[in-house]
Amino acid sequence: MNEIRGAAIWNVYAHDRLLDLLPDWEPKRQALFDQQKNRKAGLAGEKRVLEVLRSIDLPQGSVVFWDVSLPLLPGEWIQFDILILSCIGLLILEVKQIAGRLRFVSNPAALQKIENNLVTLTMGCPAAQFEDQRAGLETWLRMRSFHAPVHGSVVFTTNPIIEDIPRGLPIISLRELRMYIRDYLHGNPAFTIVELKRLIHAFESSRTRFLPYPLCSNYNIDNSKVPLGPRCNCGQQLVKDTEKVWVCNRCNLRSKVSYRKVLLDWFLLRSKTITVSQCAALFGIHRQSAWRILNQLPLEKHGNGRQTFYEIDYEDFDGLALLLNG
CATH class of the missing domain: 1.10.10 (Arc Repressor Mutant, subunit A)
Incomplete structure (x- = not known):
């Protein structure tokens, strides 16, 4: 599997080093610590998804982009946890490492965490986030004269208990991912090898990485x-x-x-x-x-x-x- 990495691993390492050296009395320390917990959880989930992908025989010429951002408009970017480019088309995998009992709600769309029948945390709806990513990627492709189907799903890597997933939401668990990918690969090809190489080159030329270094300057x-x-x-x-x-x-x-x-x-x-x-x-x-x-x-x-x-x-x-x- 040809895998192109972003900066997720280095961002986790750098923030660990900052927290190791930052004194306990620094006012920003707690917020940085909480952000790092989320950053590490996200990285752990993405690694679990990549382990599954490495066990699958993807089509010739396929490339897996991990932690990639693409420019959409001046000052506007779309970010993907994992994005697969193959002759079949493009596949977005939005990874969520959230355990426990979860509930999707609408108006506005959100995801709630439930403990003892009480809502303990409300988050943005990952399905809505995925649809924004898909729409943004379709726009990015049109702006560069590429025409290809964009598919994908939100992948929950901790197998949480989800109450009543609304019909049609692109939601799967990690244990469903291998079958989901294999079913996807049975689709009709959207690109020739030559066209796929041209698309991959466009991604490599356009993509960017989140590099917030040096961290002391970034966080003032x-x-x-x-x-x-x-x-x-x-x-x-x-x-x-x-x-x-x-x-x-x-x-x-x-x-x-x-x-x-x-x-x-x-x-x-x-x-x-x-x-x-x-x-x-x-x-x-x-x-x-x-x-x-x-x-x-x-x-x-x-x-x-x-x-x-x-x-x-x-x-x-x-x-x-x-x-x-x-």
């Missing part, structure tokens, strides 16, 4: 509230002992430091760029050592001499992974 958080630098697994800031050895005053553990992971924190949380002086100050090392570290990383170098700075490409997921795992 003072950088001084998010102390960066080498840390022990227990969370304690490490203290430099020698050029290569750092000490945790809490655990009394002596260890080497992963410079790359600390620099990844810098880029995701504080700044898209870094200078040799900033790197040297971050680790308490000589400029020559900082210069050597930065030149070994997948960064774009700008300027000369003391005006030199290094810039990360937030869309280079392989480069981000190299920092995380290197």
Whole structure:
């Protein structure tokens, strides 16, 4: 299965790092924590759907876009959890990771969570959201002279108890997804392989990713509230002992430091760029050592001499992974 990912995994990782470093007394912390819970639930649901898709033999040339946004009008975008492009047509999967007892209501359309016969949460109607996505995608296709059927469904990944689903709503459970996809693939082809490749190219040229980095700037958080630098697994800031050895005053553990992971924190949380002086100050090392570290990383170098700075490409997921795992 040819799978093209968005930034969902990195957004979860970056927000985890922000919450790890943000002090408990920061007023924005609770709201960020609640948002992260929803973000993680959504990511978990999407991964479960992708596991099902990977077990299905999709037609030749098919592409699965995960976490993709497309421009519709200036300043207006349509976002999809999972979008499948195949010779059969286009299939939208709007993923919901909501457990418990649920109820659909109308006027206005909404989804309610029920506990002990009481409404404990009211959410936007996912079926209405799906129909907006389908209409937006059909418009996007027409604007680019593509003509193809757009199908899809809302997929509940936690198998909740849903009271009286109104007839005609595009709602399925995760355990129904495999059969749903297989039935869909029995439809008549809408594209030749050549036409499908042209459509995929149009998607790749047009799509965008949600990249809210650096997070401190995005949330208007003072950088001084998010102390960066080498840390022990227990969370304690490490203290430099020698050029290569750092000490945790809490655990009394002596260890080497992963410079790359600390620099990844810098880029995701504080700044898209870094200078040799900033790197040297971050680790308490000589400029020559900082210069050597930065030149070994997948960064774009700008300027000369003391005006030199290094810039990360937030869309280079392989480069981000190299920092995380290197």
